[in-house]
Amino acid sequence: MAVSMKRRLLSNTDILAAIGMVGIVVMMVIPLPASLLDILITLNITGSVLTLMIAFFSKEPLEFSALPSLLLTMTLFRLSLNISTTRLVLLDGYAGQVIQQFGQFVIRGNPVVGFVVFFILVIVQFIVITKGAERVSEVAARFTLDAMPGKQMSIDADLNAGMINEQQARERRKNIQREADFYGAMDGSTKFIKGDAIAAIIILVVNILGGFIIGVAMQGLPLLDALNKYTILTIGDGLVSQIPALLISTATGLVVTRAASDNNLGQDLSKQLFQNPTTLFITAGVLLSLALLGLPPAPMVTVAAILIVAGVVIRKNSKVSVVQKTAAARESEIADSKKPENVLNLLNIDHMELELGYALVALVDVQRGGDLLDRIVLIRRQIASELGFIVPVIRVRDNMNLQPNQYVIKIRGAEIAMGEILADHYMAMSSGMDDDAIPGTPTKDPAFGLDAKWINAAYREQAELKGWMVVDAPTVLATHITEVIKTNAWEILNRQDVKTLIDHAKEQAPAVVEELIPDILSLGQVQKVLANLLRERVSIRDLITILETLADQAQSTKDIDRLTEHVRQGLARQITQPLVGKDKTLSVLTLDPQIEQQILDSIQPSDYGTYLALDPKVLQGIVQNLSREAEKFILKGLSPVLVCAPLVRINLKRVTERQLPHLIVLSYNELVQGIQVQAIGMVGMDRAS
Structure with missing residues (x-):
């Protein structure tokens, strides 16, 4: 029965919270009996202490993400209590036992002491704690927002390096957003506490003046008796409100100044303050010196003795701990050496790997200005946008077996491409005219095989003025990776x-x-x-x-x-659209009808799809003829495009893709309306046979 009741309460907490908020507002209007106010005041104190304890034991600010809303709720609750208690104090001269005892016990019935204590509490809360927490929240919100792009890039880099998976990356991005929202909300919510402190002072003055007037004019009390009675009640009422407010302010300050840690505040303080016994011994020496200079010796010597004993105990425990850790490490090594080797992890193969020679490691070192990891993140986004699939994580590692400037790109452990770049040079590709005036090391562009030179940075501007295309080493490597991914995406x-x-x-x-x-x-x-x-x-x-x-x-x-x-x-429109010129004309090659029919008749099915059962000489003639026609297209600055029947298309593409990888083969069914097709070449039977 109790379990079911608990489940019902937990499942309806949102309804209970809504009812509570309505009740807080109703308190401002409906008079409450003094006995009920005692319970509500006790709940206010309890909630404040509970909030302080939660803030103290939190390991990071986001563990108490409900604090900004809680501050508003608690502030509204205290103001409602102030209104209710003020009503009873002015009407009945009595607002319950809790306020009465606060007025008598805390200040011992002395109004002057009560004023001093109350104003000290308000000043501490308003000027010291609340103002400091507000400033910390404001700065934290600003720095958190400024740091968001860098943190996002760090997450992308960790994801790309394989240190985290997609789920962990999403969770970390979500936490970054929550952290920014939290500090922004805390920056605003501290204004509630500041306003509460100002309201407390105003309510205090109003209560004393109002009570004095009511006591003298309406109840006929002597001036001193009226002033003493209502002052004590007002001070008691103010202390009942401001002590919980001080606890809430302290909790706020603890949360916004809390750095992320694996332990709570108490554990961090004990570890960081008392981990070094030398600091305790020096502090004890300072206290003994002050005692010798004339300060009261009893407290100084007592505290110094405690510090010395604590330092001795900590030093002894630290030595024992080191011995135990060393012994445990040796036992662990012995135990591990006796266990059978776990080789399952050795069976894992990365989808893609990039291995670098030691001279290229600087390209991925952020502290040395390397941005290759960021470029790989952009490559993955580019591929997702262009080809529509997510490139798996590319694991980057160094390989001492490579030449210093070499790199290797692997797919599922197999080498797909290799290249060599000079990290501190620029690759310059000529616009068509060779120029020996620009010194450099001849090379080939690893992505497209174009002739190029590695030049020093001093000649970069000169090469650009002569119309050369100049790119830095990371761009060369990133371009090669992109082309490898695009070419082998179907295998990945x-x-x-x-x-x-x-x-x-x-x-x-x-x-x-x-x-x-x-x-x-x-x-x-x-x-x-x-x-x-x-x-x-x-x-x-x-x-x-x-x-x-x-x-x-x-x-x-x-x-x-x-x-x-x-x-x-x-998908015909998106396939042909990039091939069409500005005049909506598509220049194509066609097949001689006899060759097309011959290819169509030679298509044979198999367990692995269809293939061409064609005479190798005829097939070689077709490929050679296509190669000659494709060169004509390239000389005209056009992409070579061949149009044929649908069943012929895929088989002919597979035959030609090794020798003519840039030949685009379309079927007649892929030619959409609105495009003017212009046949400017034909693979004739006489050339192919």
């Missing part, structure tokens, strides 16, 4: 990546995902279609259109190549 994409993309698409279009997977196509089949698209650098960013096309066409065929062609037709 795995089922888990596809699952992530589909889960994201499901949030926007759940109907098509539920229709397609797994009833019509499996996740692996969808992955193969997406890999076919990425293999030809077709963006899969419009995943919903891809899935809708698959849902429509997979009812009639499960052949991956045919499904890929259907999807390309659905």
Whole structure:
């Protein structure tokens, strides 16, 4: 029964909190009996002490993120109590036992002492604690906002380096935002405490003057008796309010000045103040010196003796702790040496790796100005925007087996590309005319294979004036990484990546995902279609259109190549748009009809898709002819584009992609309306045979 009642209360805390807020407002209007006010005043003190304890034992500010709203609630509650107690003091000359005892016990019935104590509390709260907490909150909010971009970049760098995963990165970004919101809210909420202190002084003056007038004019009390009675009640009322307010202000100051730590404030203080016995011995010596100079010896010698004993105990315990830690470390080493080796971690393979020679390590060292990690973050964003898939974390490490200026790019542990750059030089690529006046080391651009030179920074401006393209070493490496990713994206994409993309698409279009997977196509089949698209650098960013096309066409065929062609037709506009000139004209190559029919007749199915069962000499002739025609396109400044039948397209692309990687092969079905196609070349039968 008690458990069920507890669950009901916990499940309805929001309703109880709302009722409590309404009750606080009602207190300002409805007179309350003195006995109920005693309970409410006690609750106010209890809440203040509880808030102080929570602030004291918090390890970081966000653990008490409700404090700004709590400050407003507690301030409103105290003001409501002040109004209720003021009403009783002025009407009945009695506001309950708690206020009466505060007036008698704390100040011993002396109004002058009460005034002094009250004003000291208000000054401490208003000038010392509240003003300091307000300033700390303001500065913390400003610095937190200024530091947000740097913290975001740090999170991206850690994510890119593999130190954290995506979930941890999202959590850290969320905490950064919460921290900025918290300090901003604290900066505003401290104004409530300041206003509460000012209101306390005004209420004190009003109560004394009002009570004096009522006591003399309405109750007929002598002047001194009226002043003494209402002054004591007013001071008691003020102390009942200001002591909890002081506790709340102290809690606020503790929270906003608290640095993130693994321990609470008490544990941090004990460790940091008493970890070095030498400081205790020096302090004890200072106290003994003061005693010898004439200060009271009893307290000085007593405290000095306590410090000396504490220092001796701490030093002895620290020596024992060092011995125990050393012994424990030796036992752990012996135990580990006897355990069977765990080699499972050695089986893990990173999706992508970048290995650097020792001369290139500075490119990733932030303290030495390296920004390669930030560039890799931008590369991942660029690929996500252009190709529509998330590049896995690229792990960057040094490799002492490489030459100092060498680097290696790996995919799943296999070397994909290698290059060599000079970290303190610039790569200059000529605009077409060689110029020996600019000295440098001849090289090849690792991304595109263009002729280039490594030049010193002193010749950078001279090269740029001559029309050379000049880029720094990190840009060369970043460009190479980008091209490697774009070329091999279809190999990088795995089922888990596809699952992530589909889960994201499901949030926007759940109907098509539920229709397609797994009833019509499996996740692996969808992955193969997406890999076919990425293999030809077709963006899969419009995943919903891809899935809708698959849902429509997979009812009639499960052949991956045919499904890929259907999807390309659905994406025809985004495929052809980058190839069209400003005059809406697309210059293309075509196949001789006899060759196209010959290729179509030679397409054979297999367990691994379709292939061309064509005479190697004929096939080689087609490729050579395509190569000659493609060179003509390049000389005219055009991208070589071949148009053919849909079934011919994918097989011909696979045959030519090794020798002619930049040849774009389109099907007739991908030529959308509004584009004027201009055939400026044909692969003839006489040249291909």
